[in-house]
Amino acid sequence: LKTDKCTNRNNSSDILYFSHSLVLFCSRHPTSCCSVAEIMSVLFFHTMKYRPDDPKNPNNDRFVLSKGHAAPALYSMWTETGFLKESDLVSMCQVDSALEGHPTPKQQFVDVATGSLGQGLGVACGMAYSGKYFDKASYRVYCLLGDGEMSEGSVWEAMAFASYYQLDNLVAILDINRLGQSDPAPLQHHMEKYQRRCEAFGWHAIIVDGHSIEELCKALTQPRHQPTAIIAKTIKGKGIPVAEDKMGWHAKVLPKDMAEGVIRDLQSRILNSNKRMYPATPTEDAPPVSLRNARMPSAPSYKPGEKVSTRKAYGMALAKLGRYNERVVAMDVDTKNLTYSEIFKNEHPNRFVECYSAEQNMVWILHILHTKVRNFCLLSGLNRARAQNDNLCGELDWIFSEILFITPNKFPLKIFCICLQGICYIRTSRPESSIIYNSNEDFHVGQAKVVCQSKDDQVTVVGAGVTLHEALAAAEQLKKDIMYECICMCIYIIFNIIFSSVVSGCTSTGGLGEAVSSALVNESGFVLQRLAVPHVPRSGKMSDLLKIYGIDRESIVQAVRKMVSSSANAK
């Protein structure tokens, strides 16, 4: 596909054929693929530099299909490169095919799943940040967005991030095809409004005809000193006469005869059906990285009884870890003086990414890891990210910080005495608490520890974070009366995130009590009682709140006494 040979749709050749022929195989979104056919063709066979036989090569330009519902267009490109077979395409969307309805990282040429609107540009920002500041390499990052998702605030968080960090290696292509799922997008074909918004957010913004291969090639080869937005005016359903620019065709399968007609039309335009196209070869300047040995050679030197908040312990461990592997990267959302990630920042300023109050974007930036497995990322301030969606009413509980780790599955990160692999979540606390473990203690994700017990124990108290320390104080008190001795267990809150659920500390639904119930439901010979915050809490001092909501040491003592006497009476 040479620029000079492809100045209009009529001879834009094989790629369009592939992209369009997918209407036959794909049950969803043919019209959304049609609007990006020329854009994808130009990106894959004119603009981007990559090794088609090695999609994971770290020197490759990166591509993120933020409008993930156009996945068939992406698959057709990788078929044209020879990486996928035509037979792969034919079986697309079947239940045993790796080619699902949206891109997923199971596909080797996909770095991160997309399809939920507004997430791709944040991921692309993370890749571009990594390329410019960590790898200092030539690869560029391209992200294709739909106009529907331009309504997502997360896109504007990413726009602000890209200009703040001057990501001149990042290009966003906006497919302005005018039509959304159930209505036209709010800005319709007002190209200049999109341009004004992009410029106000610090981007260089160029309006092009998205079906003109010439205009696309020209815009994509402009030199750039800031992030660039190519604002492409396109027609949804382009090439399918009855569907062009019409509502009611989003996510609709074409009738078989209509699809065949479109394909015949495309076939008739192919000048040379045997011609193969090749992308340009990338510059080989991404430095080698090693993710092995990401561990602290010595355990932290806390002594039992010493007091430190788990937040601070996180910050100190993070900074220390950073000394031993230069691909450990930390992020925060302007809370680094609360989460203590500033300790890391002070020691390793070039590996700290301040994301400001844009929590959704930070979570997507975290995926810089996925760009060819080159970083360990640790993110603090997640409680704010969750609060953005979850906190429909009431005031936040600022006692906790939430921290997200993301490490490649092949290369676990050893922090403290625990190996973290994949996406993990840890909750830390603000108040100082006593060190209760020796520094050589081993921890495992999703497991618990017994931190105090005796042979006459009658009750097990399970706590985590602040409530563990309340439980320990309760145990001390109960020791004075031989009747009520109890055992304390700590659930250290570290999860591998598989689904979205995380245990919320002290609430009755979705909390620790429910997780413990669930583990115990098939056991018998015991009674379980749960202490939990019963309704939306108010704000206040921790000690007051623990008392008001019945999860302090005194409430635990009372509950234990009551359980033991009921059990004695029953006997």
Place this chain on the structure above:
Amino acid sequence: LKTDKCTNRNNSSDILYFSHSLVLFCSRHPTSCCSVAEIMSVLFFHTMKYRPDDPKNPNNDRFVLSKGHAAPALYSMWTETGFLKESDLVSMCQVDSALEGHPTPKQQFVDVATGSLGQGLGVACGMAYSGKYFDKASYRVYCLLGDGEMSEGSVWEAMAFASYYQLDNLVAILDINRLGQSDPAPLQHHMEKYQRRCEAFGWHAIIVDGHSIEELCKALTQPRHQPTAIIAKTIKGKGIPVAEDKMGWHAKVLPKDMAEGVIRDLQSRILNSNKRMYPATPTEDAPPVSLRNARMPSAPSYKPGEKVSTRKAYGMALAKLGRYNERVVAMDVDTKNLTYSEIFKNEHPNRFVECYSAEQNMVWILHILHTKVRNFCLLSGLNRARAQNDNLCGELDWIFSEILFITPNKFPLKIFCICLQGICYIRTSRPESSIIYNSNEDFHVGQAKVVCQSKDDQVTVVGAGVTLHEALAAAEQLKKDIMYECICMCIYIIFNIIFSSVVSGCTSTGGLGEAVSSALVNESGFVLQRLAVPHVPRSGKMSDLLKIYGIDRESIVQAVRKMVSSSANAK
């Protein structure tokens, strides 16, 4: 407070005294209150029209303190109006005080809780939309934002919404005090960059000196034909010499002697300490509304055995409900042709709010309800809102729609045969399923129903949505063998949301299985087995997926058979 008497900080009078004196009582954020002292004074005693003795009056101008951490400044205003007593202020933040660290709706003059960044402007948009399109009344809406939260994408979702719907009754005041929590905000004092962004999003934007009462009064009285942003350049910590425009003072309590010095300085500037100030009286043109009798007079006319998807049943019920109460309002995020809220839109176009793909904003718009209790709101498309934060990996399951209801606690909404009160959540399904209830069946939030049983039942199968129908099919199959008869229970997924947790249909953590375990943990004499999707699922046809993940009818039959034989063997 007359404009002509208050042209600079030196004679801006009593209000500043109150606002500043709070540094003594409030343990948090004195410097964030100082930057908004003049803005708040002008809003409350020059610009806004309201009844100070009746904060809930529907004719009042609305005020949303998006930067909720400046709550003491808000409380000082309501003390100056006479609504709060000085003694209320003195006890602020104590554990029995209604004046918490952030505004909450427990306070009569607060419509919705704020403090988590970036949520206030969406709420204000909802209020302004309601004022312009539903009430057609004179009241205006004012929202005060901090510069830190301008990094939140949700703010830009709201900016786009306001200009799209031409909310000329909405004014946002941006307190650009330059400093965030741990760093300067990314745009620092570049006022023109804020202006450019606001203008690109369709707002009229005016830059003012936020400590000049004259400039503020002038900007706030300009006639307007579009939403207006007052971009106020301010100094964080203004009036506290050591803290002015300095990092390191965010959320710091002032030492007692420093606070006393500041207060002495302020007191010395008060010209007449006995002078009371009164706001202007509002125009009384908000129409009376009645939220009583929000119910469908007749049950839906489905017949047992008939097939309909619960999505569609939602849309039809919604449209019907709209006929009987004109304050029923529906919203969607460009998915109305999937969630069937378009049936409501077609019938009641003036009460349907299209929010486009801006899910966070939609959730805040929903709070238009809270503006003086004037609407019932029903929102569909919530699965996209949740996906924005939750879906870290893998593909979404598009089988479900999630719907949020919000009704004033005093006025429940009777939809179908269920009363909904407060914030409720319902999950509907895409596939058609058979009607299994009579139309006069009663439902209760958070309860279950037995939908099939016989006297020889040995196993209880609990399902919800699609898995209930799989369980019913399994029961039919098991009936043929007397050994394995089972009882089916339906959990109809309707919750009152108290915390953020919602049961995720088929996952093992946080799912239905965990909720049931939790309810059964203290019972004995049974064995519980959970069928759940064990890892991030792929996409595909529902029937294929149910089978692959072991939650289809055949898997249920197998599980029941196995349980019955183990139990027989044990005996």
